[in-house]
Amino acid sequence: MKLNIIVDGRTNAFEVPDELLIEAQDFFDKLDADMDKGWQMSREWVENPTPEQRCQIAGDRILTAIETENEKLLMLMAAYILHTLPGIKSINIDITGDMNETDLIMEQEVGRPLGPIFS
Structure with missing residues (x-):
């Protein structure tokens, strides 16, 4: 699965292996228990x-x-985000020190046209 990580205006598409979402379940559970x-x-x-x-x-x-150039932590946190919010497309991470300002961007649902109102 892909997660776009936006930091300071720069976007990086980060590919998370699907199997990591399953293999890291114990890590996700521990992280959730801490939170x-x-x-x-x-x-x-x-x-x-x-x-x-x-x-x-x-x-x-x-x-x-x-x-800190910790690729393992980066991969696990990206996997956690994909696991926690299915349908997330991007995360725009705030760099000013206020994590509440980090934006989560969900995939847009593709809607079908309504069609003719009168037949």
Whole structure:
């Protein structure tokens, strides 16, 4: 599966192997268990992060992984985001220090035209 990671206006298409989404389930469970205890999201404490907030947290970890050149963490966090929010297309990671400003961009649903109103 593909996740577009946008950092400071630059987009990188990141390919996550489908099997990683299955193989990393224990890692995802541990990460969720940690987040279930609450999480410091920039200046505010979030008691029970929503799936979107969990992906913003993972986005912040991706930024750290990029800065420290930790490809394994980058891959695991990208897989976690794809696992947590099915249908996500891109994540635009905030670099100002406020993970609440990280944008999650979902795939657009392709709608069918309504067709003629009168027959």
